[in-house]
Amino acid sequence: xxxxxxxxxxxxxxxxxxxxxxxxxxxxxxxxxxxxxxxxxxxxxxxxxxxxxxxxxxxxxxxxxxxxxxxxxxxxxxxxxxxxxxxxxxxxxxxxxxxxxxxxxxxxxxxxxxxxxxxxxxxxxxxxxxxxxxxxxxxxxxxxxxxxxxxxxxxxxxxxxxxxxxxxxxxxxxxxxxxxxxxxxxxxxxxxxxxxxxxxxxxxxxxxxxxxxxxxxxxxxxxxxxxxxx
Numbered sequence: 001x002x003x004x005x006x007x008x009x010x011x012x013x014x015x016x017x018x019x020x021x022x023x024x025x026x027x028x029x030x031x032x033x034x035x036x037x038x039x040x041x042x043x044x045x046x047x048x049x050x051x052x053x054x055x056x057x058x059x060x061x062x063x064x065x066x067x068x069x070x071x072x073x074x075x076x077x078x079x080x081x082x083x084x085x086x087x088x089x090x091x092x093x094x095x096x097x098x099x100x101x102x103x104x105x106x107x108x109x110x111x112x113x114x115x116x117x118x119x120x121x122x123x124x125x126x127x128x129x130x131x132x133x134x135x136x137x138x139x140x141x142x143x144x145x146x147x148x149x150x151x152x153x154x155x156x157x158x159x160x161x162x163x164x165x166x167x168x169x170x171x172x173x174x175x176x177x178x179x180x181x182x183x184x185x186x187x188x189x190x191x192x193x194x195x196x197x198x199x200x201x202x203x204x205x206x207x208x209x210x211x212x213x214x215x216x217x218x219x220x221x222x223x224x225x226x227x228x229x230x
Contacts, residue, residue: 002035003034004106013054013108014125035104035106041099042099042101045065053082053108055079055107056079057079057105058106060077060083063097074097076102083099102177149229151226152188152195154228155190156199160175
């Protein structure tokens with residue numbers, strides 16, 4: 001991770017957008033900007049919490065250990081998203097997840113003490129963060145429910161729909177997030193072998209299409225039916 005001399009535009013992240021105008025100079029003074037290369041880790045599960053990160057450019061995966069050697073991807077984050085917030089408020093002040101760059105990523109770092117002070121002063125920021133936590137809690141609960149009760153095929157269909165909703169399609173008609181088969185397996189909580197087999201079934205059924213690391217949806221209505229839990 002290296003320093004980003006160009007910095008950010010002061011408009012993209014939650015902190016910059018929702019802070020009082022009078023607070024902007026303090027934010028500009030406190031923030032630090034960094035660049036990560038693809039595959040570089042921003043923080044690792046179990047590290048001591050030192051602050052909050054806002055993504056200014058690029059995309060990351062947020063993941064955690066699942067069993068002894070497995071990884072579970074909790075979510076994907078992109079421009080404007082916050083990462084590192086899961087370490088707030090815990091008694092041990094340790095990050096419960098890791099964050100790794102999927103491509104070159106630019107982040108804005110804010111130390112925890114200053115961020116907490118910002119929440120006390122900027123009520124719009126505090127309110128928006130509260131809504132964000134509520135939405136993420138709902139998403140996490142659904143994700144765990146799906147792991148317990150939904151078939152792998154259903155989880156795969158659900159994952160593709162969620163990725164399409166978050167990232168949209170690129171100009172070539174694929175979901176705008178290149179993803180390795182291993183990362184896709186980690187996102188749906190399945191082995192690589194099972195993921196490969198089920199994905200081929202969806203391709204044969206003409207519900208999805210795949211080109212390298214690029215996925216697209218051919219029949220979303222049928223994918224939605226696969227996500228129904230009976």
